[in-house]
Amino acid sequence: MRRSPFILLLASFGCVHAKEPSVTGDRTPPAEPASLWFTAPAEQRDKPRVEIGEDGTQADLAKEARKYDFQQSLPLGNGRLGAMDCGGVDLERVILNESSVWSGGDYDGNKYDAYKSLPEIRKKLFAGEITAAREVLEANFGWIGKRFDPSQFGSYQTLGDLLLKFPDSAEPASGYRRDLNLLTGVATTTYTRGSVKFTRELVVPKKEEVIALHLTADKPGTLSFLATLARPAQVKTRKEGGRFVMEGQLTFDWPGKQGLRYHALLGASSKGGKIAITDEGIQVSGADEVTLYVSAGTDMREKDFTGLIAKRLDAALAADYIAIRDAAAKDHQSYIERCQLTLPTTAAASLPTPERVKQAEKTPDPALDAIYFQFGRHLLVSGSRPDSPLPNNLQGIWCEEIKAPWNADFHSNINIQMNYWPAEATNLSDCHLPLFDLIRRTAKEGEKTAKAYYDAPGWLCFHTQNPWGYSAPTNLSAGSGSTCGAWLAQHIWLHYDYTRDEAFLRENYPVMREACRFFLATLVEEPKNHWLVTSPSNSPENDYVIPGTQKEAKDAHTSLTYGATYDMQIVRDLFTNTIAAAKVLKTDADLMATIDAARTKLAPTRVNAEGRIMEWIEGYEETDPHHRHCSPLWGLHPGNQITAGTPELFKGARLLLERRGDASTGWSMAWKANFWARLRDGDRSRKLLSMLIGRGAGNLFCLHPPFQIDGNFGGTAAIAEMLLQSQQSDTQGNPVIDLLPALPTAWSEGIVSGLKARGGFTIDLEWKAGKLSNVTIISTLGGTATLRSGDLSIPLSTTKGQTLKLSGDLK
Numbered sequence: 001m002r003r004s005p006f007i008l009l010l011a012s013f014g015c016v017h018a019k020e021p022s023v024t025g026d027r028t029p030p031a032e033p034a035s036l037w038f039t040a041p042a043e044q045r046d047k048p049r050v051e052i053g054e055d056g057t058q059a060d061l062a063k064e065a066r067k068y069d070f071q072q073s074l075p076l077g078n079g080r081l082g083a084m085d086c087g088g089v090d091l092e093r094v095i096l097n098e099s100s101v102w103s104g105g106d107y108d109g110n111k112y113d114a115y116k117s118l119p120e121i122r123k124k125l126f127a128g129e130i131t132a133a134r135e136v137l138e139a140n141f142g143w144i145g146k147r148f149d150p151s152q153f154g155s156y157q158t159l160g161d162l163l164l165k166f167p168d169s170a171e172p173a174s175g176y177r178r179d180l181n182l183l184t185g186v187a188t189t190t191y192t193r194g195s196v197k198f199t200r201e202l203v204v205p206k207k208e209e210v211i212a213l214h215l216t217a218d219k220p221g222t223l224s225f226l227a228t229l230a231r232p233a234q235v236k237t238r239k240e241g242g243r244f245v246m247e248g249q250l251t252f253d254w255p256g257k258q259g260l261r262y263h264a265l266l267g268a269s270s271k272g273g274k275i276a277i278t279d280e281g282i283q284v285s286g287a288d289e290v291t292l293y294v295s296a297g298t299d300m301r302e303k304d305f306t307g308l309i310a311k312r313l314d315a316a317l318a319a320d321y322i323a324i325r326d327a328a329a330k331d332h333q334s335y336i337e338r339c340q341l342t343l344p345t346t347a348a349a350s351l352p353t354p355e356r357v358k359q360a361e362k363t364p365d366p367a368l369d370a371i372y373f374q375f376g377r378h379l380l381v382s383g384s385r386p387d388s389p390l391p392n393n394l395q396g397i398w399c400e401e402i403k404a405p406w407n408a409d410f411h412s413n414i415n416i417q418m419n420y421w422p423a424e425a426t427n428l429s430d431c432h433l434p435l436f437d438l439i440r441r442t443a444k445e446g447e448k449t450a451k452a453y454y455d456a457p458g459w460l461c462f463h464t465q466n467p468w469g470y471s472a473p474t475n476l477s478a479g480s481g482s483t484c485g486a487w488l489a490q491h492i493w494l495h496y497d498y499t500r501d502e503a504f505l506r507e508n509y510p511v512m513r514e515a516c517r518f519f520l521a522t523l524v525e526e527p528k529n530h531w532l533v534t535s536p537s538n539s540p541e542n543d544y545v546i547p548g549t550q551k552e553a554k555d556a557h558t559s560l561t562y563g564a565t566y567d568m569q570i571v572r573d574l575f576t577n578t579i580a581a582a583k584v585l586k587t588d589a590d591l592m593a594t595i596d597a598a599r600t601k602l603a604p605t606r607v608n609a610e611g612r613i614m615e616w617i618e619g620y621e622e623t624d625p626h627h628r629h630c631s632p633l634w635g636l637h638p639g640n641q642i643t644a645g646t647p648e649l650f651k652g653a654r655l656l657l658e659r660r661g662d663a664s665t666g667w668s669m670a671w672k673a674n675f676w677a678r679l680r681d682g683d684r685s686r687k688l689l690s691m692l693i694g695r696g697a698g699n700l701f702c703l704h705p706p707f708q709i710d711g712n713f714g715g716t717a718a719i720a721e722m723l724l725q726s727q728q729s730d731t732q733g734n735p736v737i738d739l740l741p742a743l744p745t746a747w748s749e750g751i752v753s754g755l756k757a758r759g760g761f762t763i764d765l766e767w768k769a770g771k772l773s774n775v776t777i778i779s780t781l782g783g784t785a786t787l788r789s790g791d792l793s794i795p796l797s798t799t800k801g802q803t804l805k806l807s808g809d810l811k
Contacts, residue, residue, distance in 0.1 A: 020044070020089050022172035023191070029350050030179050033367065034336075034374045036353045036699060037179035042072035042086040042093075050158075050401050053233035057160075062230035065093040065163050066400075071697035071707060072354070074180040074187045075398045076378075078206040078328075079385025079434075081296065082397035083162075085187045085202045087178040092164040094202065094213060096229075099383075099390045099397045100300040101262055102467055104154020105252040109143045109472035110452035117141060118454065122535045125562045126527050130546050134477055134560045137536060141453065141480060143472045148407060151253040153474065154466045156393050156408035158400050159264060159296055160231035160246055162213065163281075167224055169193060182371070182378045185332035186325065196222045205328035206385065210316045211294040212324060221272060221286045228281030229266050229294070233402045239277045243267050243313065263306045264296035265313045269321075291321045300467065301389055335381040336374065338427040339754035341719070343370040343747050354698030361694035364746040369686070369719060372693055375700045376716025377426055379709060384420075384431045390467055391434040392419045396709040405706050410438065410465040412484040413540040414629070418667060418710040420491060421638065421674070421717035424498040425724070427754045427762070432495055436508060439488045441469035443511045446485055450518050454482075458518030459511075461485040463540070477560040481538045482522065483567045486574040489515045490638065493577035496584075497735075497758045500781050505581055512578045513588065516595050519571055523598065526563055526617065531603035533563030533617065534571065542627040544620035551621070563603045563617040566631035573639050575599040605635055605642065607652035612659060613642075626661045628668035630675065633657070637674045640727040644680070654679055662688060666695065666702040670714025677721035677742040685722055686744035689715055722747075723765065726757035730786040735759045737796075739789040740772055759783050772808040779804075 025039020048066035052058060065088075073084035073095060082097035117140035124133035145152045176191040187202040201214045217223050229237060229246035237246045244266040252259035266282060268275050273287030284290050295313035299305045316324065343366035348356050356368050383396040394415055395408040410416045416435070423432035446459030449471040454460070461471035463484045473479050489512045496505040523532040538559040549556040575595050582588045608619045615622060615632040633653050635641035642649045657675055664672070669692045676685035692715050696702050702711025725738040735758040753764040760781035766773050772789050779798035787796050787810060794810050 021169065023089065023176045024172065024174045025352070026175045026177040026190075027350070027352065028177075030181070032181050032183055033349070034182040034371055035179045036074060036182070036371070036375065037177065038072065038087065038354065038698075039176055039352050041088045041176075041178070042068040042070070044068055050232050053402070055234055056232040057230035057235055057237070059230070061091070061163060061165055061228070062161065065091055065161060065230070066232070068093045070095055070398075070400045071701055071703075072699055074178065074202075074699060075382065075396075075701075076180065076185050076187055076202065076204050077382035077397050078204040078209065079381075079383060079388040080397070081204050081209065081211055082383065083202055083204055083211045084398055084400075085178070085180075085189065087189045089173045089176075089191060089193070090166055090168055092166075092200070094162040094211070095398070095400050096159040096162055096211065096264070096294060096296065097397045097399055098159045098262070098296045098298065099388060100260070100298045100467065101157045101159050101250070102154045102300070103150050103157060103250040103252065103259055104152055104466060105254060105257050105259060106468035107145065107152065107254045107257065108448065109145045109153075109470060110448050111142055111144055111472070112452045114141050114453045115451075115455040122524060122562070125535055125560070128547070130558060130560065131555065133536075134558055137480060137560060138476050141473065141476060141536075143474065146253075148464075148474055149253070150403045150407055151251040153409070153464075153470060154252075154407065155403045156395065156399055157250065157402050157404065158231070159262065160229055160235065162211070162266070162292065162294055163228050163230055165226045182374045183333050183336050184329035185378065185382060186329055195219065201325060203325050203328050204382070205324050206331055207327060208316045208319070208324055209295070209312050212316065212321065213292040214321050214325070215290045215292075217288065220288045223273065223287040223290055224285050226281050226283055227266065227268065227292055229264055237279070239279050242277055244277060244282050260298045260300055261305075262296065262298045263309050264294060265309055267293050267295075267313050267317050269317050293317060332381060335428060335431070336377060339377065340752070341370045341373050342751045343367055344749060353700065357693060357696065357698055357700065359694075361690050364690070366746050366750075368693065369689060369747070372689070372700060373426075373716050373719045376422055376712045377428060379712055380422060380428050380431050384434050386430045386433045388434040391416065391438050392709060394708055394710065398709070405704075405708070411463060412461060412465060412488055413463040413481070414671070415667065415708070415710045416465075417487055417491065417638070418670070418714045418717075420713070422713050422720060424494060425717065425720040425756055427756050429495065429499055429756070432491070435491060436495070438465065438467075438469065439491070439511060440508070442471055442488070443485065443514065445469040446471040447514070454518070454522045456518050456521040458514040458516070458521065459485060460515070460518050461488070477536070477538065477558065480536045480560065481540065481564070481567060482534055483570040486515050486519070486570045489574055490570075490577065493581060496581070498756055498760070500760050502584065506585055509581050509585055512574065512581055513591070515574055516578050516591075519574070520594065520598060523571070523602075526603070529603070531563065532598060532601040533603050534567040535562035536560055537562050537564040537567045539564040539566050539615050539631045540629050542615065542629055542631065543623040544616055545623060547620070551623070557623045561616050564631070565605055565613065565615055565617075566634050568603045569605060569635040569639055569641055572599060572602050572641065605632075605649055607648060610655065611652055612656040613649065613652040625659055626664070628664045630657065630660055630668070630671060633675055637671070637678045637721075643728055645728070650679070662691060665704050666692060666711035667704065667708060667714055669695075670702070670711040670718060673715060673718035674721050677718055678725070680742050682722050682742035682744040682747075685718060685742055686746060689718055720755060723752050724755045724757060724763055726759070726761075732784070734784045734786060735761075736786045736788055737761060737763065739763070739765060739775055739787070740767060743767065743770060745770065757785070759785050761785065774808060775806050775810075777804045777806070778802075
């Protein structure tokens, strides 16, 4: 049998070991407290978590490297390119991502005669013939194509791996340390073998648009390794001049269509030693210092993508690495330092991050809460820059699979929205912008969907999107709700409300207006109370027991209904925000009058006989009282319809949360932490936060499970909500800025700077013994507001650029 030349090349480096050599860690805490740090490489599984296809990189090296657990990696990125450092000693794996590496493509999944079934569905729902209505809907209200198929709808995918194989040695590694500085976005690995100290730095600079891995040793001529690129499937590799190439085409199963092409280049520069480019990778021998650069992209948006990729690599190779790293660190820091949080430090601060995670639920560790806050902001900056081609998906931009869980797509019945909850409040408003590109694209496609399923003007989308703005259904009947687009539109007003950027509002206002046109055309009057309702509707993703059936019977439960509380709260919010937007822009007065009239007729949020917020328009029995979706509380958060000013609903929200319970999947616990903050119960909110952290991965990734990034962003948002809220308005319609509205007991003292409030206010807070000691308000735009701290309340009237410094008693 002919042996692989890759294996022959590895012969000089010894065998590919199943385990790392003996490693002794350096347990000295990092100089930067806002860091994730490990004292060992990522653990290796018994076998790769991702299967390697026949068209993948089959070498033993690639198979072995994929055993590293990416839930112990260090994630970093520049908004388009992502990297995850596993920190191996004999064998290093850096997981590579590029945000547009998607299978599937642009196609029309709408079923254009679906609307014809709508009258019958509604008639049967209103008559209480729920099972019959479901049968009609499932027979007629579907889609064209294959449900959730990664070769049609598509799946986000890994770009591949950068692998480094070092010569095998019997020498143990001592003083091992791997950390990610959240302030600078630089990951560093250091260890000593024999008498040589090795250091690696990983950084993803925005300016150069490459991934850079820099290796040094404190003894000249001691760096020797093979560097290569590998991928689980749909890959070809080769040498080309002074580069190593990895490329391929992804699948798209649609007549006359072709999948995206991707292209990645690996290049190297060194001081001392020799570099040889082979068909198996880049061989480095006897170097003092080496920098590896990966440049990559797809043809999703760029016709001459291979030329651009090569140009970026050549520019990086010609530059000085130290200058690249320092500029990248300064750039990352310019985002992170806008908002800083300091909380009490305990003895746990001396422990590596995964050890702190393990005890997070049992032992209060406020400083870890502050790290989690900055980690979420780091992920947002790293995954969603102002010019990013796509927003963060279900895994941000970090993925090791070819078919990711849930395709790592854009779920718009909470998940993609949660990804951007921290953007405005934590001073990363510009990182919010990629979401609006996707919303506009989806709204355009959603016009076809509105016509196909409702024969209506305007637009809607169902609950699953891909990069091409797919808006048709992907499942029934849980996916038949029509308000996902309206929830997306909330983010337009949210961004405006914080920034007061009128040009932004003018550009995106048509999305809000056309969403309203859709609901004006499709809301129907229900027969009992004559309220306007959505129909069909559902409450994601819970079911109820169909009246007149036995709970245990087959098909005795459904999600299909009309006028679910969640729907009505979202539509009310859309109408309210659009009226406000039109007032700012001085437009569409007649249309706004029509919208306002419809708003008064919407089915209200109510409580049931037990005092809990009702999930459906009738008091149905839910099949899962502890369901992870708390959809009927949308009006509490992220909406603002349930407040202390609506005491019956406020109490009803608490009672429903108590019934749901605390323990749940990761993102659900993050949402509950936000709910409890809005209910002004800081200790309960922090309890949910500690559960979210403690039941997550060692690298702080939220686990659904598996990894799903929305929980990270939701947790970050919850921390901000505990410290500052501004969702309510005073009698003049100005924002009410609540200081420390839900401060946990464990956060007895602290300092936060750079939080944002609606109306363009920047807030710095300091507190001691659980009480506000001073506050600084910077009015970036000028304007009026009400400032509130506990029972104290004062009016604010500011000019543009004014800074106010007040004591704890607001004087």
